[in-house]
Each structure stands twice: as structure tokens, then as C-alpha cells.
Amino acid sequence: MERKYFGTDGIRGHVGKGAITPDFMLRLGYATGKVLGKMSAGKRSSRPYILIGKDTRVSGYMFEAALEAGLIYSGVDVGLLGPMPTPAIAYLTRTFHARAGIVISASHNPFHDNGIKFFCAEGYKLPDEVEREIEAALELPMEAAENLGKAYRVDDAASRYIEFSKASTPWNFSLDGLKIVLDCANGATYHIAPKVFRELGAEVTALSASPDGLNINLECGSTKPKQLQSAVVEQGADLGIAFDGDGDRVLFVDRNGDLVDGDQLLFIIGLYQQEHLGGCKGIVGTLMSNYGFELALRERSIPFERAKVGDRYVLEKMKANGWMLGGESSGHIICADASTTGDGIVAALQVLRALSEFGLPLHQLKARMQMLPQHMINVRLGHRDGILDHPEVMAAVSDAELQLADNGRVLLRPSGTEPLIRVMVEGRDSTQVEQLAQQISAVVQRVGGG
Structure with missing residues (x-):
């Protein structure tokens, strides 16, 4: 089934437009309760239990109330966490053996946006097949459950997560x-x-x-x-x-x-694991991770692989490889030995732990990795069909790669929402990098009728 509402990171949009309305949230709560209520999980009562947390944007109040009403109407008990970081909801979902955790947030977007993220009982993002079931259930008529749910305020949510965060470091860490x-x-x-x-x-x-x-x-x-x-x-x-x-x-x-940035922070954590914790199995980055990051890891015999942009894809590759560390240059860092999802506070503590053990200030430790110049050009096109496989574009990319040798790379990425091709070149010489990006972009624009 083609998904109408869910993207790679839940549902997100401008409040009052498209899917992000109180009426939709009411139906989403009901559909979620009907689907997840059927799945086996820890038993808190005779009814399923789902947590709701949110960030601080003003629209969170009405969406929380709408989701709560829909879930209760479907026969689900609701735990209200209040304003909490997204990774806290993942952690608390596991801690309370809840059926799922729902986050009302648009992450780094401005206040007039909002969205929904879901975590399963184990604290990971909901599988695609479950999201599809919820989408299908959105079309169902709403009928009150015989056993309506109840809502509870979780008063100690913040203190629980504070202790969890501190416990991600050794007991004597200061x-x-x-x-x-x-x-x-x-x-x-x-x-x-x-x-x-x-x-x-x-x-x-x-x-x-x-x-x-x-x-x-x-x-x-x-x-x-x-x-x-x-x-x-x-x-x-x-x-x-x-x-x-x-x-x-x-x-x-x-x-x-x-x-x-996130690449440098991942390097510091990985370097600490390699030199102080008996080794780093490997690190997952993304297609946008700096090439200098890859080279620095290679020099230290730390395996590295790239995933598509998005924490879902990073985590998938981490699981496939059995690695504990991965993330994006944006600072979304997953320390899988401590958390099931990207966690800003936990990742920050791992960096501070590394600084403490090395006995070096941040500016000195980050200098062990050389970030390479990166130049990106967004090429707006008349069409994108077949652009990446066009002989002229492929020849331009091959020529640039030949000039860069083993000291850089070329990446062409289509935008997921606009008629754009993002042309990115990295290398040791900033002038060369900019020139090559411009040359490739000119070919892409000509072929694509930009």
C-alpha cells in the first residue's frame, strides 16, 4: 500500500495545512489504538498502554489532547509525559513496557510546524508494515470501545530520564x-x-x-x-x-x-573506543559524511560504511553490521550501547567522557581529524529523468573523480521534494573542489534543461 501520510521519520507538516490538523490527530490516535492494541506487549492492565510526549511548540497542547481522546476512544490507556526529548520517549516506552511511544514534534523546524513520531515497545521506530496498518485504519469509522481507556500523568518522567542519561557514563564519571x-x-x-x-x-x-x-x-x-x-x-x-x-x-x-559537527563528534567517540575501550567495531555515516572523516577512520583501522541520509537507514546498517556507533553530520548520533535512537544528551556525555580520558580540550582532540573542503550546488532542472545515468553526466563525474584520485569524492543526489540535483564535491584543495562542482553542475543543467 502506498503511504499517504507517513514519511521516513513519521508525519510532519505545517500546522493547519494538509494532514496536521486536530481532526486528523483524533483519527490517528484512534487508528493507532486499534492497530497497536491488538499487538502483544507487557501488561499494565487489561487495556494496552501508550505514552505521549511532546516538545515545547504551542500546537503540542491541542495535538496531545486530540491523540489522547482518539486513543482512549479505541480502548487504550494513555501515559502523558509532558515536554520531553524524543529519545526520552523511546527510553520510557521500554521502561514502562508500554505498547508504543508517540512523540509530538517537528524536531529542528520552526514552531508553526509539527509532526508525529512513533516508537515501538522496544524503543525503535515503528516498522513500515505497522505504519501501513495504521494508515489503512485511518479510513475506519470511529466506534467507541466497550472498555474505554484512561489517561495518567507520569509525574516522574523527567527525573527518570535524567538518571538514565547520567547512567550512560561510569558511576565515578565527573x-x-x-x-x-x-x-x-x-x-x-x-x-x-x-x-x-x-x-x-x-x-x-x-x-x-x-x-x-x-x-x-x-x-x-x-x-x-x-x-x-x-x-x-x-x-x-x-x-x-x-x-x-x-x-x-x-x-x-x-x-x-x-x-x-556530528562527523567530528563521531570521530572523537570512535577514537576513544578504539584507544581506551578495547576497539571500535565500526561506524556508520551517511552519503553526506565528510570524506576527511572516512580517511581519519581508515588511518586508524576503524571500519566505516555509508548509509542513505536519515537515522532510520543509519540504524539499519548498524544493526546489520553489529556496530554500536553511527550518525549524521547534523549531530544525530546513535550510541546503540546506551540508547535505541539518536540522543543528544547521551551523545554529548560520550564526547565529554572521551575528552576526560584523553585529558585534552576539545579543540585539540578534534584536530586529529582533518575536515576536507566540501562544495555543494543545487541544480534546478526542467526534468530529472535519467539524469544520473546520462553519458555526459557520468563522463563529467568520472573525469572529476580521476582528478581527485584518492583525495576526494563526488556525490550527485536528487532532492526528494524538488526538481533538483544536488552536486557535491569534496577534496583537499578547496579551489579544485569548487571548480569541479561547477563543471559537473553545468553538465547536469544542460542535460536536464535547467
Whole structure:
């Protein structure tokens, strides 16, 4: 069945347009309850139990109420977690042996967007076949269950997740003497992250930790880190940490105010595992991971593979290889020995653990990996049919690869939503990289009638 509502990361859109309406959320809650209510899981009562968490955007209140009503009407008990990071819902779903966890969030998007993510009982994203069942159930007429569900407020959700986050490090791990600036993006980590790092001993300054429903991700967080970069330098902090609106992404800022992205953070964690924990089995990146990251891992005999862009694909390849570490340059990092999904706080703690064990500041440790210049051009086309396999385009790519030799790479990616081909070239020489990207783009544009 072709999926009408679900994308690769749940359902997302502009509030009030398309699928993202209170009426749809009511029907989605009912359909979810009917489908997941049939599946076996831990028994909390005679009725299935599903958790709902959300980030801090204002539309979360009405969508929470609509989902809650639909689930109750289908005969499901509901646990209301309130504002919580996305990975917290994954963790709490496992902890409470719930049938599923639902996250109301549009992640790093502005407040006027919202969406839904689902976690199964084991804390992973719902399988495709279950999402298809829910889509089919959306067409069913709503009929009240004989045994209506009830809703419960989970008052200790935040404290449980704080302790879980701290427990991802050794019992004697301490951040004493470390001065950190946190940017909580006015999102779901605002009441969690400062407590985690303070309770571990750090001196913490929290930025963008006063959500009002409208300021989530507004000129702050991992997508807009400039205020954090300035604050770290002005306050003489050791480093800064930026989360996105729902807390599943993290980026760092070193003491010089320079941004440290997900590839660099993955390298630091992998290097620590390789040199201090008996070895790193391997790391999964994406098609967009910096080539310098791949080269740095190769030099240290750490296996590396690329997945399609998206945490779902990264996790699939991690599972297939039996590896514990993977992620994206955006800062979505999965530490599978601690969490089932990308977790900004847990990933940040693994980086800090590495810094502590190496006894080096962030700017020095990240220097062990050389990021290569990367240039990307979006080529808008009249059509995309057969572009990537066109002889002229293939010849242009082959010529560029020959010039780069083993010191770079070329990637052409069609946009999933627009008539675009993204032409990306990486290499050691920034001038060469830009020239080759322009040459390939010109061929793509000519062939595609751009």
C-alpha cells in the first residue's frame, strides 16, 4: 500500500495545512489504538498502554489532547509525559513496557510546524508494515470501545530520564571543573539538560531555556549556533553544547568558538573506543559524511560504511553490521550501547567522557581529524529523468573523480521534494573542489534543461 501520510521519520507538516490538523490527530490516535492494541506487549492492565510526549511548540497542547481522546476512544490507556526529548520517549516506552511511544514534534523546524513520531515497545521506530496498518485504519469509522481507556500523568518522567542519561557514563564519571554553555533551543531539553550536566559537577550556563511555545529553534539551538559560539568565547567557557528542538541532535562549540559537527563528534567517540575501550567495531555515516572523516577512520583501522541520509537507514546498517556507533553530520548520533535512537544528551556525555580520558580540550582532540573542503550546488532542472545515468553526466563525474584520485569524492543526489540535483564535491584543495562542482553542475543543467 502506498503511504499517504507517513514519511521516513513519521508525519510532519505545517500546522493547519494538509494532514496536521486536530481532526486528523483524533483519527490517528484512534487508528493507532486499534492497530497497536491488538499487538502483544507487557501488561499494565487489561487495556494496552501508550505514552505521549511532546516538545515545547504551542500546537503540542491541542495535538496531545486530540491523540489522547482518539486513543482512549479505541480502548487504550494513555501515559502523558509532558515536554520531553524524543529519545526520552523511546527510553520510557521500554521502561514502562508500554505498547508504543508517540512523540509530538517537528524536531529542528520552526514552531508553526509539527509532526508525529512513533516508537515501538522496544524503543525503535515503528516498522513500515505497522505504519501501513495504521494508515489503512485511518479510513475506519470511529466506534467507541466497550472498555474505554484512561489517561495518567507520569509525574516522574523527567527525573527518570535524567538518571538514565547520567547512567550512560561510569558511576565515578565527573565533570567537576568544566565550564559549559548549553543551548537548549527553547525546546524539549530545557528542563533536562542543565540538570544532567550540573548534577555531574559542571558549571553550567543555560541559553534558550525559556520556551514560550513560539520560540523553539528561533535563532538558537543546533541549527542556529551563533549565539552559543559568541557566549562560549565571551564567558571563557571550556566548550558549548547545542541541542535541537526535540533533543535528538547535538553539536559542540570549542573554546575558540568554532563549531564541531556530528562527523567530528563521531570521530572523537570512535577514537576513544578504539584507544581506551578495547576497539571500535565500526561506524556508520551517511552519503553526506565528510570524506576527511572516512580517511581519519581508515588511518586508524576503524571500519566505516555509508548509509542513505536519515537515522532510520543509519540504524539499519548498524544493526546489520553489529556496530554500536553511527550518525549524521547534523549531530544525530546513535550510541546503540546506551540508547535505541539518536540522543543528544547521551551523545554529548560520550564526547565529554572521551575528552576526560584523553585529558585534552576539545579543540585539540578534534584536530586529529582533518575536515576536507566540501562544495555543494543545487541544480534546478526542467526534468530529472535519467539524469544520473546520462553519458555526459557520468563522463563529467568520472573525469572529476580521476582528478581527485584518492583525495576526494563526488556525490550527485536528487532532492526528494524538488526538481533538483544536488552536486557535491569534496577534496583537499578547496579551489579544485569548487571548480569541479561547477563543471559537473553545468553538465547536469544542460542535460536536464535547467
